[in-house]
Structures are given as C-alpha cells and as structure tokens.
Amino acid sequence: MRFGYREICLEHDTGAxxxxxxxxxxxIRETLSECDNVEYVAPDSATESDVSTVHDADYVSDVHEFCEEGGGNWDADTVAVEATWDAVMAxxxxxxxxxxxxxDSTSGNEVPFALxxxxxxxxxxxxxxxxxxxNNAAVAAQHVIDRDLAxxxxxxxxDVHHGNGTQDMFYDREDVFYVSFHEEGLYPGTGGIGETGEGDAELTTLNAPFPAGCGDAEYMAALEEVVGPSLEAFDPDLLLVSAGFDAHEHDPISRMVVTTDGYGLMTDFLWELTEQIDAGLGFxxxxxxxxxxxxxxxxxxHEVFDGHEPPTRxxxxxxxxxxxxxxxxxQGFPSIDSDDD
Known part of the structure; x- marks a missing residue:
C-alpha cells in the first residue's frame, strides 16, 4: 500500500x-516497518478553501484563530494546541x-491509506x-466531486462510533452514499437504522447500529447481504473507508468483538467489490x-493488498x-437473503 503521512500530525498534542x-x-509506523511493499508519501496540506466546501467558513476561521491563540479545550474531549491547525490541515x-x-490506483500495492x-x-x-x-473523509469526497474526478x-x-458529522454533511445528497457500522448506544448516540437519508437522497445513508458483542460474523453478514448489494446498485466511482479500529475485541473503549482477521476479511470483501464495480478504493x-x-x-x-488471505471460518x-x-x-435497501433466512 501507499501510506500518506506527515510528521506535523505528531505535533497535535492532546495531553498525557x-x-x-x-x-x-x-x-502504526513501527508495526509497518515489519512489512514489505510499504511506501510513504507526504502530500500537501488542504487549504481553508478546501475544507470550507463542507464546513462553514466562519467555523474554519474560528478553529484557525483558536489554535493561533494557543488552543485549549474546545470541549471536554476535543483538545488543541497551536500546532493543531497545521495537523488538521495536513x-x-x-x-x-x-x-x-x-x-488512479491499478494494483493492490497502489491502494492509498491516509494516516x-x-x-x-x-x-x-x-x-x-x-x-x-x-471532517477529513468528507473533505476528500467533496474534493474529487468538485473536480469532476468522480x-x-x-x-x-x-469505526465503532457513528460518524455523525459525515452523515449530516451528506444526508440530503444523492451523490454520496454513507454507510456506518457502529456500536449501538455509544457516543455520540446517533446513527439509528431509520436514519436513511432525506428527500431524493432517501436510502443513501445506511446505519448498522450493532449491539455490544457483535463482531466478524455480524459485520461480514451485513456486508454480504445488504451493504454489498446497496453499493453495487449505487455504483460509486470511489469508495472511501473511514477506517477506525476501535471495534476490535481488545480495544479499551468499546464492547465489540471484531478480530484483526475480521478487518482483513472486510478489506478483502471491499477490494473484490470495488474491482467488480470498477471503483477506486482508499482508506x-x-x-x-x-x-x-x-x-x-x-x-x-496492508497485508491483504500485499497478498495475504485472511482465514475464513x-x-x-x-x-x-x-x-x-x-x-x-x-428499510428497502437492495439486499440478498442469507442461507438462514
């Protein structure tokens, strides 16, 4: 894989x-040092104009000013220092x-992952x-749409938490399909099954709020039976994965039981799907x-794109x-029946 990485992202200091x-x-970097076929690139930062395509321009200016003045606690969980602005834009x-x-990628070794x-x-x-x-993924999606690349x-x-920001930004948009697997009841408390889009964008938002204790079997079944058919029907030019790994069975802040192999199985499924529908795939x-x-x-x-086949069971x-x-x-999403339906 090709990994996008900038040292400035380390300067966003949230405290001990x-x-x-x-x-x-x-x-991540230390673990990837054990792998073959890892390439790093250092792309340019976004501009205020870029991020203002999905964010309110006054809000973007407020964040910039907040960081310039030394940062602090924006809220109880969201912390900034002066260098946070450069990390955010990077x-x-x-x-x-x-x-x-x-x-532009033509092989597994060229699939990009933004770190x-x-x-x-x-x-x-x-x-x-x-x-x-x-909202990095939203900025990226809008970027390629605005440039007629997709x-x-x-x-x-x-990610184990619902991406409320991404959903809100595209909730009434027919050109962006948002799918979220998340733990039911976890922060921020949004992402119900009935939240499926608005107006002409109905059924372009798909939320799977799994109860605690769900993992590989449930995620893969949802991909195979509902998400895969829905994405195939939507026929995107690009699939971006908002790749959080906090649904892992050993993550300290969730109660889900996705395994490391489970992330490999999902990756393999999405790679095969995007090849079938001729869509780009990035993380x-x-x-x-x-x-x-x-x-x-x-x-x-990374290893899936480098030839590793995760074990099925x-x-x-x-x-x-x-x-x-x-x-x-x-809800009416395109789907297929399972063997046990």
Whole structure:
C-alpha cells in the first residue's frame, strides 16, 4: 500500500492522558516497518478553501484563530494546541490525496491509506467534537466531486462510533452514499437504522447500529447481504473507508468483538467489490485506541493488498446481529437473503 503521512500530525498534542495521542501514529509506523511493499508519501496540506466546501467558513476561521491563540479545550474531549491547525490541515490534505490516488490506483500495492490525525468523522459543518475538528473523509469526497474526478462517492465507516458529522454533511445528497457500522448506544448516540437519508437522497445513508458483542460474523453478514448489494446498485466511482479500529475485541473503549482477521476479511470483501464495480478504493484513518490492536489492524489491511488471505471460518450470526440486518432489509435497501433466512 501507499501510506500518506506527515510528521506535523505528531505535533497535535492532546495531553498525557488523552486516548487520541501521537503514539497512535508512532505505533502504526513501527508495526509497518515489519512489512514489505510499504511506501510513504507526504502530500500537501488542504487549504481553508478546501475544507470550507463542507464546513462553514466562519467555523474554519474560528478553529484557525483558536489554535493561533494557543488552543485549549474546545470541549471536554476535543483538545488543541497551536500546532493543531497545521495537523488538521495536513490530515485533510492526506485524505484528499487518498481519494485522488484511489481513483488512479491499478494494483493492490497502489491502494492509498491516509494516516492522519486528528480524526474527522465527528466534525459537523460548524463545530468540533469527539476529538475531531475537520471532517477529513468528507473533505476528500467533496474534493474529487468538485473536480469532476468522480460523480458518486461512497464512504464506509467501520469505526465503532457513528460518524455523525459525515452523515449530516451528506444526508440530503444523492451523490454520496454513507454507510456506518457502529456500536449501538455509544457516543455520540446517533446513527439509528431509520436514519436513511432525506428527500431524493432517501436510502443513501445506511446505519448498522450493532449491539455490544457483535463482531466478524455480524459485520461480514451485513456486508454480504445488504451493504454489498446497496453499493453495487449505487455504483460509486470511489469508495472511501473511514477506517477506525476501535471495534476490535481488545480495544479499551468499546464492547465489540471484531478480530484483526475480521478487518482483513472486510478489506478483502471491499477490494473484490470495488474491482467488480470498477471503483477506486482508499482508506482514511479514524479511531482506534489500543496501540497494538490499532497498529495490527492497519497492518492487516496492508497485508491483504500485499497478498495475504485472511482465514475464513464457519460462524453463525448472533440474534442481535441478525435483527439489525433484518431491519436494514425492511428499510428497502437492495439486499440478498442469507442461507438462514
């Protein structure tokens, strides 16, 4: 894979006890040093004009000023220092690069992964929250649409938290399909199954709020039975994965049980799907707060594109997961039946 990375992202200092720390990127880099066929690139930062395509321009100016004045606590969870502004703009630029590079990639070794921080999927049009200031994936999607590089973009968010910001920005848009797998009831409390889009954009938002205890079997069943058919029908030019790794069974802040191999299975599924529908595929880092599970997850994604085949096994979807998938089908999304329906 090609990894977008900028050292300035380490300068976003959230404090000694904050889970979204620079050590996240350091751990990923250290683990990737064990791998073959890893390439790093350092794309340009985004501009204020770029991020203002999805964010309110006054809000963007407020963030810039807040950082210039030394930062502090924007809210209880979302922290900035002076260098945060440059990290924010670098992270958005990394996501823009990933979107454009994905459209140009011709092999697994060219698939891009933007390793930026702070993450972005909670940032709404006019506010920061949940560790996020600028919505990197949203900036990237809008970037390629505005430049006529893509007519339709899909964003699949497998972070354990619902990407409320990404959903809000595209909720009434027919040209962006947003999918979220997340833990039911976890921060920020949004992302119900009935939130499916607005007006002509109905059924371009797909939320799978899985109860605690769901994992590989439930995620793969949702991909195979509902998400895959829905994305195939939407026919995007680009699929961006908002790749958080905090649904891992050993992540300290969630109760989901996705395994490292599970992330590999999802990656393999999405790679095969995008090849079938002739869409680009790129990844943008979101959450993940166990350093080992985070770095192992990123490594697994890379290894899939480097030829590794994650092991499959016999499993059964638990009743809670089956209920979520059944409810998604009832919403009217394109789907296929499972063997146990």
């Amino acid at each position: 006890r904050h889970p979204e720390s620079p050590d996240r990127l350091r751990a 992270s958005a630029g990394l996501a823009q690069w990933a979107a454009k590079a994905a459209l 930026g921080r702070p993450p972005g999927h909670h940032a709404v049009e006019d506010d920061a929250m949940g560790f996020c200031f600028i 007519d339709r973009v899909a964003i699949l968010d497998w 943008v880092l979101e959450g993940g707060y166990g350093l080992e599970t985070l770095s192992d997850g990123v490594k697994m994604v 016999e499993w059964s979807v638990n009743d809670n997961g089956r209920s979520v998938i059944a409810n998604l089908k009832e």
